[in-house]
Amino acid sequence: MDRSHFVCHIGERPEGCGHRPRRCLLKGCERLFWPRRPQARYCSEGCQQAARRWRRRQASRRYRASDTGRERRRDQARRYRQRSRERQTASADVALLDEGQRPASPSEDFQARRCERPGCYERFSIKHEHSCQRFCSVACRMALRRVLDRESRYRARRRHRRRAGMSKRARPPDTS
Numbered sequence: 719m720d721r722s723h724f725v726c727h728i729g730e731r732p733e734g735c736g737h738r739p740r741r742c743l744l745k746g747c748e749r750l751f752w753p754r755r756p757q758a759r760y761c762s763e764g765c766q767q768a769a770r771r772w773r774r775r776q777a778s779r780r781y782r783a784s785d786t787g788r789e790r791r792r793d794q795a796r797r798y799r800q801r802s803r804e805r806q807t808a809s810a811d812v813a814l815l816d817e818g819q820r821p822a823s824p825s826e827d828f829q830a831r832r833c834e835r836p837g838c839y840e841r842f843s844i845k846h847e848h849s850c851q852r853f854c855s856v857a858c859r860m861a862l863r864r865v866l867d868r869e870s871r872y873r874a875r876r877r878h879r880r881r882a883g884m885s886k887r888a889r890p891p892d893t894s
């Protein structure tokens with residue numbers, strides 16, 4: 719009987735691997751792999767590095783965004799001070815006219831966000847600046863959800879084992 723199609727395409731479980739195969743978290747890879755560490759998220763060194771690159775880029779973008787935000791706020795404050803100085807000398811209706819020509823609101827920056835799934839460079843627009851949307855798609859959201867759920871289950875199991883081990887040690891020695 720031909721059993722070749724029963725063999726998983728990622729190959730046999732490597733010796734010493736006590737985990738089930740999982741999917742690489744990196745967007746665009748998503749290959750099945752045998753995790754070597756319980757917390758492994760990526761199938762290979764290459765994907766690990768791609769994820770690191772993605773994180774660095776994400777971080778520098780966030781830094782830049784907060785930088786331009788700061789600059790813009792400073793600019794606005796300066797304009798405001800200037801306006802109120804002018805207002806003191808100008809007539810009331812000129813000040814009103816000035817009021818109508820406000821600079822673009824700073825919340826414009828919040829209309830586009832970047833997906834938080836490692837390896838995803840997709841941008842998406844949000845409906846309002848307090849939106850909690852963090853992913854470009856359901857697929858990206860589910861991919862990260864799967865990983866975070868697995869990792870929290872793993873941590874809970876470890877905590878449980880540690881507690882169980884402690885209570886065993888705390889029991890008085892068997893003297894019967």
Ligand SMILES: [Zn+2]
Nearest residue numbers: 742747761765
């Ligand atoms: Zn991968």
Ligand SMILES: [Zn+2]
Nearest residue numbers: 833838854858
């Ligand atoms: Zn995405």
